[in-house]
Amino acid sequence: MAEERSEDRVGRLSAARRELLALWLAEEPSEATGSTPHADPATAEEHVLARVWREVLEVERIGVDDDYFALGGDSIHAIVIVARAREAGLHLTAQDLFEQRTVRALARLAVPVEETELPEAEAPDRADLPLGPMQQGMLYHSVGGSSAGAYVVQVTCRLVGDLDRDAFRAAWQEVVTATPALRACFRFAEGDEPRQVVVPDVVVPMVFTDWRPLSTEERTARLEEHLDADRERGFALSEAPLSRLAVFQEADDRHVCVWTHHHLILDGWSQQHVLRDVLDRYDALVRGERTTPPSRPSFAAYLDWLADQDPAADETYWRDRLAGFGAPTRVAGPGCVDGQVVAARRREATLRISEQATEKLGAFCREHGVTAGSVLTAGWGLLLAGHHSVDDVLFGVTVSGRPAELPGATEMVGLFINTLPLRLSCPADTTATRWLANTQHTMAELREHQHLPLSRVERAAGRGRSGGLFDSIVVVENFPTWVGDGSGSARLRVEEPAVLIDEGYPLVLEITPGATVLLRARYDPNRLDHARVHAALVALETYVDALVSDPTTTLAVLRTRMVERWQEHVDEGRRSSRERGEQRLRAARRRAETVTEPETTSGGDR
Template sequence: MSQLEDILPLSPLQQGLFFHALFDEAAPDVYTAQLVLELEGPLDVLALRNAVAALLRRHANLRASFRQRTNGEPVQLVHRRVEVPWREVATADAAGVAAEERARRFDLAAPPLMRFVLVRLAPGRHRLVFTNHHILLDGWSTPLLAAELFALYGGAEPPAAPPYKGYLEWLARQDHAAATAAWGRALYGIAGPTLVVPDLAGRPPTDPGRVRAHLSEDLTGRLTAVLRARSLTLNTVIQGSWALLLALLTGRDDVVFGGTVSGRPPELPGVERMVGLFINTVPVRVRIDPAETLAGLLGRVQSEQSDLFAHHHLGLAEIQRLPGLGPLFDTMTVLENYPLDAAALGSAGAGPGAEGSLRLAGSSGTDATHYPLALAVVPGGRLSLRLDHRPDVIPRADAIRLLNRLTRLLKAVAADPDRPLARLDLLSADERAHVLHDWNDGTTPSLSSALSPVPAPPPVSSTTAPASSAPVAVPPSAPVPPPASPPALSVPPPAATIAAAFAEQVARTPDAEAVVSGATSLTYAELNGRANLLAHRLIGLGVRAEIPVAVLLERSADVVVATLAIAKAGGAYVPVHHGHPADRMSWVMADTGAPVLVTDRDPGFGHAAEVVRLDGGPPDSPREEAEAGPVPHNDP
């Protein structure tokens, strides 16, 4: 008789996890999940081990190995029999045993991809460490298995769950063309990926650091009431808030991140009792309009995501190929709402031959992803937030700051959901002081601080503090701070143009001081005259509405003159920072197609633009020199 019971295809996420497991077999496998159960009372060890063996008999997919056919197609091979993955140790260091189990890689070709270790702490005190590869189970399935395990240990025979194979068959029946079209529409027009760590490629995976925060019962209640009044879900507010945080981090108004979906189709009978990997990670695209209110944004996000609900089964790799941009995101969110009923499992009943009852005194779980930032939210009387971060690229202090900002966003939703996005302020008092004072001390800012919408993180080093599960201090009753000036997301005032508004100010106060930079002081009239001269020079070089003009200037009054002159000419300002490598500056020039470069130095990098020197140094634009003549001083 063949040792194989069945050969099955892989679900979309199983395919992704299979790829990650084979990509670097020497690196840690972050997709090793774990559940630790704390047991108190008399324990029949043999009965518990037999219950584990029964789980493997009841669920064929738990006996699967994963291999590739000769054509490269991955499949899961269901074996008729596998050895019970069981061992027992006596030690007080249960945490060390659990860490050791997490560090041991699974060989996907050697089933079963799960292990049980019973740790004997003391008489009547044990911990059962259940470790599995994520390719077998999702977070919903793990507590289902725990409930079955305790029922089997107590001598009961739980009703048979529908087999995972039924879900794979359901997947094969779905309308692939309709799903592809729906995702194509959802991602149409996206300009590029949303990456918080663009240079992550090539780094080996690493165990994540973890920071946590808990909302107060009062704040959780107020947030729940606001969402209920507007028919919004908790997952919607998490996704909308994360999108706003990403917009501030990346400077984009069209962001994408990963969202974990349950993947359990309601039309499949008994799907809520099935054991296997059903979840999928799909892109969540959110466009930010500063004039929209918080409630308006959340309602729109919920509507757009609802339209995609029937197409959550399509694999992420295939979805990301549609816009042709490669990986679209490197952050993700998940709402962990799993059916682990500790009360129901609290008394497991006596095993055969045991006196009294075995009690589940507690449980804890561990999982991870390869993303540099992953947000997990657990509902309850106090909403729990956990931000996993890669400590090699995002230090713990930065992760704490991000989680505190997210908490302030949730407070803003609970306090005033009709507040326009432009009036949100996510900076703490220290961060606001850093932006308003530390960055404006008259010195040239560093490249990271000049371009970053958040305070620049400390440099990454091997001495980064280790991750900890200690809670982040977030005062539950702290009021939402007043809007900063300017607000984090700003809406242009209803004035005509910058040039027109400036002309009105010149007319009102021509002799008032407008710019001070070191020993240089310009009145509004003087600033207007210098800007007009430069604007006419730019116009003579072909600058018109929407024509990009590159600017490479040291911080000085010339920056104000150039910015105003470009606005007067109708052009678009393209900053080039002198701290960039030459290749980067050349790329900016080529990518924007700027035909003119305004500078106060010899550029020192390759470009094809006309050069306008503000320091009087040679060479000015050859075209400007050839057409030299009197330059007017009037407003263009």
């Protein structure tokens, strides 16, 4: 059979899916690759890799000597490129991509493998399945002492347009029916291995409420009340579905949608798949099309792939990697059980790096062959090192968990992510650029061993669940954002998307790349105060600016700068907090002084 051209496949896509392809990675790649002269691919391997680069990086013309980072490549592009190259018969790793950086160099290094086909969709008889690595730990904490709202994810957005309620409900129901992960629940008993069970017939709960008579202030208050009650309601994990929807009408053409699900069934990448599928189905139903949605590659295929892996190499890696590490590098002091959620509502501190500073960071990354996520993740490690006055730090990082070796992994829906320890050495006399290159190599190496549950990593390090290895994690939100602010379907526009979640750690630093990098710290107010958390974000921004301004700066200089800046902002934040409190107190006293006491009348009650 003749090989199907990618242009033919694209031509069969719906308008919405063509939009999805156009938004596959929401970065505009640079059209120029510097002064390197253009050279067309010559060998078969070069042709394959150039085609993959064109598709993923969305660049029409790829030369074999064009630089990967100059074309706008980053860690998420790398995952997709490695996966598609594997499907086309060439084996390489993300680390190969970061180090070689050109099609010509990669073609020499790539190892031929048999071309693979996508796994079939979920078979009807695959109703009883094991748990993935992250699911194991998350289920353990969900049933072992965490609050009812533990790991409950709330996705909120505003839908602008004429909403057809029947079509919207039907679109969700069809996607739930076609997606096994959305019909999964969990069965567990003492002494037995927990299992996830896919229920064949599930109806997704959806309620519509009319808020049009309410004022803006009343709607805001009602939404907060709903989110709090909805989160505290939680889920009975043994009953499917572990998701529900609430839609609140604000105006004839405006609705607020709250999609609540348990984190056990979906990660952020999968959320985007589900939302995109729902919007596609909604458009089709409004047009009168009654075809069923296409089935995605099976999550069960990923679990089968995991079962075939030998964990010995991963256990050896983690045992060696964590050997000799001392006390955990904590941000909140002792007393944390990693992953256990004891308070359902966290607070946030945010900082947005300016567009100019973000462009400066991007230029630095392209020049030195590192990703923005690597730089900011490394910056958090350096912050911890300076704060604790140590050269050896450890904190958590979240990895995608989608194996490039498994065909179709990037298209699957389920919980793939994993949270693992990142140990960094911070020698004082090392230059920033050299250290960042070493850090990126360490992170790429970690991803080669990302499928071991955290509990087994802790055991390999000689620590049980009660102690834990870290109490802060860094999450780089670098999955493709297919449903973003201002996007949506042909008939509905999605605005103000937001996600509320508690991952069970005192502090979670979420990094969202874009035209301006957003730093968001979710923290436990019982363990950390806002001034300290916000000061940490400011110090991190300071580090990034110093790094890209002077790449030859040593870590010793950077650490000194950051510790001083952190403490300055902690003190400033606490002074501001006290001043605001004193101002409120003075205002309250003034109001009290202006109130006239009511006259009283003797002679009994009236």
